[in-house]
Amino acid sequence: MNPPHTAVIGALELPQPYLLFLGDTTEPGFAKTAFGLRDWSPDRCIGEYRLSADTVSTGLPAMTPAQAGANGARALVIGVANPGGVIPSHWRASLVEALAAGLDIVSGMHARLSDIPGLAEAAAQHGRRLIDVRVPPADIPVATGAKRTGKRLLTVGTDCALGKKYTALAIHRALVARGVDATFRATGQTGIMIAGGGLPMDAIVADFEAGAAEILSPDAADDHWDVIEGQGSLFHPAYAGVSLGLLHGSQPDIIIVCHEPGRDRVLGLPDFAVPSIEETIATNLMLGRRTNRAIRCGGVSLNTAALGESAAQDEIARVADRLGLPVADPLRGGAALDRLIDHSLA
Amino acid sequence: MNPPHTAVIGALELPQPYLLFLGDTTEPGFAKTAFGLRDWSPDRCIGEYRLSADTVSTGLPAMTPAQAGANGARALVIGVANPGGVIPSHWRASLVEALAAGLDIVSGMHARLSDIPGLAEAAAQHGRRLIDVRVPPADIPVATGAKRTGKRLLTVGTDCALGKKYTALAIHRALVARGVDATFRATGQTGIMIAGGGLPMDAIVADFEAGAAEILSPDAADDHWDVIEGQGSLFHPAYAGVSLGLLHGSQPDIIIVCHEPGRDRVLGLPDFAVPSIEETIATNLMLGRRTNRAIRCGGVSLNTAALGESAAQDEIARVADRLGLPVADPLRGGAALDRLIDHSLA
Numbered sequence: 001m002n003p004p005h006t007a008v009i010g011a012l013e014l015p016q017p018y019l020l021f022l023g024d025t026t027e028p029g030f031a032k033t034a035f036g037l038r039d040w041s042p043d044r045c046i047g048e049y050r051l052s053a054d055t056v057s058t059g060l061p062a063m064t065p066a067q068a069g070a071n072g073a074r075a076l077v078i079g080v081a082n083p084g085g086v087i088p089s090h091w092r093a094s095l096v097e098a099l100a101a102g103l104d105i106v107s108g109m110h111a112r113l114s115d116i117p118g119l120a121e122a123a124a125q126h127g128r129r130l131i132d133v134r135v136p137p138a139d140i141p142v143a144t145g146a147k148r149t150g151k152r153l154l155t156v157g158t159d160c161a162l163g164k165k166y167t168a169l170a171i172h173r174a175l176v177a178r179g180v181d182a183t184f185r186a187t188g189q190t191g192i193m194i195a196g197g198g199l200p201m202d203a204i205v206a207d208f209e210a211g212a213a214e215i216l217s218p219d220a221a222d223d224h225w226d227v228i229e230g231q232g233s234l235f236h237p238a239y240a241g242v243s244l245g246l247l248h249g250s251q252p253d254i255i256i257v258c259h260e261p262g263r264d265r266v267l268g269l270p271d272f273a274v275p276s277i278e279e280t281i282a283t284n285l286m287l288g289r290r291t292n293r294a295i296r297c298g299g300v301s302l303n304t305a306a307l308g309e310s311a312a313q314d315e316i317a318r319v320a321d322r323l324g325l326p327v328a329d330p331l332r333g334g335a336a337l338d339r340l341i342d343h344s345l346a
Numbered sequence: 347m348n349p350p351h352t353a354v355i356g357a358l359e360l361p362q363p364y365l366l367f368l369g370d371t372t373e374p375g376f377a378k379t380a381f382g383l384r385d386w387s388p389d390r391c392i393g394e395y396r397l398s399a400d401t402v403s404t405g406l407p408a409m410t411p412a413q414a415g416a417n418g419a420r421a422l423v424i425g426v427a428n429p430g431g432v433i434p435s436h437w438r439a440s441l442v443e444a445l446a447a448g449l450d451i452v453s454g455m456h457a458r459l460s461d462i463p464g465l466a467e468a469a470a471q472h473g474r475r476l477i478d479v480r481v482p483p484a485d486i487p488v489a490t491g492a493k494r495t496g497k498r499l500l501t502v503g504t505d506c507a508l509g510k511k512y513t514a515l516a517i518h519r520a521l522v523a524r525g526v527d528a529t530f531r532a533t534g535q536t537g538i539m540i541a542g543g544g545l546p547m548d549a550i551v552a553d554f555e556a557g558a559a560e561i562l563s564p565d566a567a568d569d570h571w572d573v574i575e576g577q578g579s580l581f582h583p584a585y586a587g588v589s590l591g592l593l594h595g596s597q598p599d600i601i602i603v604c605h606e607p608g609r610d611r612v613l614g615l616p617d618f619a620v621p622s623i624e625e626t627i628a629t630n631l632m633l634g635r636r637t638n639r640a641i642r643c644g645g646v647s648l649n650t651a652a653l654g655e656s657a658a659q660d661e662i663a664r665v666a667d668r669l670g671l672p673v674a675d676p677l678r679g680g681a682a683l684d685r686l687i688d689h690s691l692a
Binding site for chain 1: 488489490491492547548549550551552553555556557580581583584585586587588589590591592594595615617618629632633636637
């Protein structure tokens with residue numbers, strides 16, 4: 001299923017469909033972007049391009065850039081992230097080949113495409129674009145706090161990197177399956193590539209953070225839902241400001257609190273305890289009320305990827321019982337997810 | 347009195363002393379930067395440079411750039427801010443004259459100095475620098491949350507633009523007068539020019555906001571106080587993320603809450619009420635506790651500039667009575683400020 005993408009004024013817009021570039025990456029953990037695109041945007045991914053037989057594969061049809069172009073591809077997406085975010089020099093010829101085949105290049109890596117020697121010149125020669133999704137567009141306004149029409153759901157977390165993006169994607173998918181008019185709004189590089197647009201909230205200049213969140217989910221029909229990918233956590237010593245700007249600018253009607261059972265220390269900062277789900281709900285509601293008095297918690301998303309099915313269901317039931325709120329692992333779906341959606345839409 | 351400036355790794359460092367450039371500005375309200383420098387850094391300002399007889403004056407000796415250079419000036423500071431932040435083209439010859447006289451140019455305006463036609467070439471020709479204090483240095487790290495040595499005081503506010511900078515400057519001045527080892531840490535362009543260094547917190551990319559605050563007030567002696575200029579407000583729909591990143595990264599031991607009596611709507615956003623002082627204290631302490639469990643409120647700073655002396659003292663007494671905390675207008679000084687300092691150092 002394909003999350004429909006509605007144009008956002010001022011937000012990034014990516015050319016689609018994609019050819020997924022895997023380089024010669026043999027470690028599946030480095031190909032999360034490609035796997036995410038395959039899983040969440042399959043009809044925007046028409047093939048993959050690998051440089052060697054032992055490169056990881058998404059299972060999509062193998063194509064050269066020329067073949068992909070002939071099949072309608074508009075962009076080659078770099079679907080792998082190396083340690084350090086650099087693009088190895090021996091990939092350059094393949095990227096130039098894609099430009100020559102009429103494809104733009106899309107990257108979410110830290111290194112900018114235009115910093116690769118010769119690539120900007122090749123793009124200009126072939127009339128193609130180099131698109132770094134980590135680079136926000138210019139002219140993002142300062143937030144006004146003015147109430148916008150339509151409904152909004154924001155995923156928030158007890159910590160970073162525990163499922164806010166996949167929770168938003170799964171809730172969006174479930175809403176669309178119910179016939180609800182809904183749009184997934186991406187705030188990080190992988191989400192932006194999946195959605196085909198969005199804004200990299202961690203790369204916005206601080207004064208414009210809430211303003212970026214405001215233009216990301218513009219006025220919409222009264223029964224339309226924007227499902228917004230959360231970032232960071234209000235309790236993270238480095239990223240809380242990002243989370244607060246996103247919370248204020250998003251004006252969510254509903255927050256879904258994401259947590260990973262067993263995660264008791266902040267990722268990478270073992271001196272900091274992960275807050276309780278209860279404290280996370282209370283703090284987000286208290287601060288979020290500033291721009292939307294009607295904000296409430298729609299439920300809790302547990303990332304139970306590390307648990308077996310039975311242990312996962314036990315944990316979901318235990319937390320639901322403790323909180324008196326719907327709790328689900330959205331990637332497992334089922335009746336628990338239905339209850340969380342029911343409560344959010346109520 | 348001159349706030350002593352301690353070098354900060356990664357923060358801006360400005361060449362001093364200054365020649366204050368007033369252009370041909372006749373409206374005193376546009377010369378706040380020059381007046382602030384005269385009032386808070388008099389021994390770093392050796393003269394002023396005006397283009398016409400009816401230009402506003404700081405009262406400092408009139409000097410050409412050549413005369414200022416001969417008297418030891420190292421930089422010409424643009425001490426006026428026009429509406430729109432642009433630098434009129436008829437100032438260009440004066441700026442080139444300063445470069446030729448061996449002065450760097452320092453600007454806090456929105457327009458970048460290097461965007462003025464010909465100025466970058468003139469700077470290169472004379473071996474001088476163009477310094478935009480709104481442009482943060484590169485390589486600001488992500489925050490770690492690690493506790494730093496020394497003591498820190500942060501001014502926070504019920505809103506923007508109501509005295510956080512001048513409160514910090516006045517408290518710093520009072521600490522130094524008591525013989526306390528203290529440094530004023532600037533976070534906005536005027537403060538940076540006064541201090542001769544600092545970081546423009548509103549111009550930092552959001553992911554690095556708390557990290558910037560961490561390097562702004564580095565490890566120090568146990569009895570040293572950093573007095574940190576606050577920015578924005580946790581309740582401002584556009585800037586709360588800036589305030590939270592600064593709060594977390596600063597790890598303040600003491601907050602001083604700044605308020606302007608009578609300000610009941612957020613500046614420029616009349617749909618938003620200004621929070622009470624009590625709510626501002628509680629929210630800052632709750633969120634600030636994340637990086638410093640010992641955080642407490644040292645008192646309240648009231649901006650009583652619009653009130654006469656008697657009305658100001660009445661208001662200060664009334665708020666102090668209501669809160670049970672020291673309350674002062676630091677720019678009026680007196681016993682009230684002494685009590686606020688006593689309580690902060692206790």
